[in-house]
Amino acid sequence: MGRLFTFGCSYTSWNWPTWADILALDYEHSENWGHAGLGNRAIAERVAECHLKNKFTKIDKVIVQWSSHLRYDWLNFKHEESWQTKGSVFSYQNEKTFNQKWLETFYDEKAFFLHTLHNIKLTQGLLESIGCEFYFTSISDINTLGTDIPHQKGHGENLRNTPELADALTEYDLLEYKDVLKGKHWLEPLGIHAWHRPDLSWWFENEQGEKWLELHPSPMQHLSWVHSHNQFLTEEQKNLIDTTTSAKTNDYKETIANITSTVKWDRTYRGF
Numbered sequence: 001m002g003r004l005f006t007f008g009c010s011y012t013s014w015n016w017p018t019w020a021d022i023l024a025l026d027y028e029h030s031e032n033w034g035h036a037g038l039g040n041r042a043i044a045e046r047v048a049e050c051h052l053k054n055k056f057t058k059i060d061k062v063i064v065q066w067s068s069h070l071r072y073d074w075l076n077f078k079h080e081e082s083w084q085t086k087g088s089v090f091s092y093q094n095e096k097t098f099n100q101k102w103l104e105t106f107y108d109e110k111a112f113f114l115h116t117l118h119n120i121k122l123t124q125g126l127l128e129s130i131g132c133e134f135y136f137t138s139i140s141d142i143n144t145l146g147t148d149i150p151h152q153k154g155h156g157e158n159l160r161n162t163p164e165l166a167d168a169l170t171e172y173d174l175l176e177y178k179d180v181l182k183g184k185h186w187l188e189p190l191g192i193h194a195w196h197r198p199d200l201s202w203w204f205e206n207e208q209g210e211k212w213l214e215l216h217p218s219p220m221q222h223l224s225w226v227h228s229h230n231q232f233l234t235e236e237q238k239n240l241i242d243t244t245t246s247a248k249t250n251d252y253k254e255t256i257a258n259i260t261s262t263v264k265w266d267r268t269y270r271g272f
Contacts, residue, residue: 001027001028001059002027002057002059002060002061002132002133003027003028003029003030003031003054003057003060003061004023004024004026004027004029004030004031004060004061004062004063005030005031005033005047005050005054005056005060005061005062005063006019006020006023006024006030006031006032006033006034006062006063006064006065007033007034007043007046007047007050007062007063007064007065008020008034008038008043008064008065008066008067009034009035009036009037009038009039009043009065009067009085009139010034010035010036010037010216011034011065011067011139011190011191011216011217012032012033012034012065013032013033013034013035013036013267014034014036014216015216015256015259015260016219016244016256016259016263017219017222017240017241017244017263017265018032018034018217018222019190019222019223019225019226020032020034020063021240021265021266022222022223022226022237022240022241023063023226023230024265024266025234025236025237025240026234026237030266031050031054031268031270032266032268032270033046033047033050033270033271034065035081035083035085035269036085037071037073037085037086037087038067038071038073038083038085039067039068039069039070039071039072039073039085039087040066040067040068040069040071040115040116040119040120041072041073041115041119042073042083042085043064043065043066043067043119044119044120044122044123046083046270046271047062047064047123047126047127048123048126049271049272050270050271051126051130053271056127056130056132057130057132058130058131058132059132060130060132060133061132061133061134061135062127062132062133062134062135063134063135063136063137063187064123064134064135064136064137065136065137065138065139065190066116066120066136066137066138066139066142067138067139068088068139069112069113069115069116070088070089070090070112071085071086071087071088071089072086072089072098072106072112073085075272077272081269082272083271083272086098089102089103089107110172113168113172114174117174117177117180117181120136120180120181121180124136124180124183124185134185135185135186135187136185136186136187137186137187137188137189137190138189138190138191139189139190139191140189140191140192141189141192142181142186142189187229188225188228188229190217190222190225191217193217193221193224193225193228194217194218194221194222194224194225197221197224200218200220200221200224201213201214201218201221202214202218202248203250204250204251204252204255205250205251214252218245219241219244219245220241220245222241223237223238223241240263240265243262243263244259244263247259247262247263
């Protein structure tokens with residue numbers, strides 16, 4: 001039996017089991033290389049790193065969840081987890097790291113967009129050369145530039161008013177790139193699948209009793225996405241999500257503590 005290798009950001013590895021962890025139950029050997037905040041450069045490099053360490057074969061399956069071209073990552077081996085990942089450079093949480101001077105010096109949307117297209121194309125070429133089964137997905141529609149979390153203000157992932165890929169390629173004179181984001185290996189975006197099922201979303205309450213929406217897909221939304229691509233769900237997969245869901249309360253921190261203490265899944269940080 002082949003192995004399963006999964007990659008992505010917090011939509012792949014989070015405080016509760018994700019689609020990657022659900023699929024892993026079908027394999028004797030699986031590795032989840034997801035990590036919160038990863039941009040597409042880091043995701044692509046981690047695919048390459050994983051291949052160098054594991055030597056993908058034709059019978060393996062690789063699934064890559066891409067994030068947003070507005071993210072910036074870098075390696076720093078002074079830290080235990082060497083990839084420094086902070087999400088969008090326009091997030092309110094990153095105003096000190098990516099201040100106005102940094103943005104004026106280093107940020108250019110066309111360049112950041114090209115980095116994503118190149119990383120996706122190079123990753124596709126690597127996997128095609130190996131001959132393994134592989135699939136790509138994304139948070140939101142990857143044809144819309146930067147709309148990572150379209151319903152959330154402040155995270156800096158929704159930069160354009162009309163973020164259509166075709167418009168951007170025309171604007172940037174990059175029509176030769178039009179097929180990079182097409183093909184049978186592209187699956188439904190995970191975020192879109194989740195947002196179209198709001199009844200499965202997780203809501204919590206703050207200290208004032210005000211309700212707030214958790215932006216990451218809930219365990220049931222992850223299970224729904226898996227089910228939409230796998231006709232059959234095993235009892236083990238269902239039980240994993242049932243156990244996770246039963247640990248939820250209205251308090252976020254309490255929920256995470258409950259899940260951590262009662263739910264078993266592989267949370268190993270892999271790679272540099």
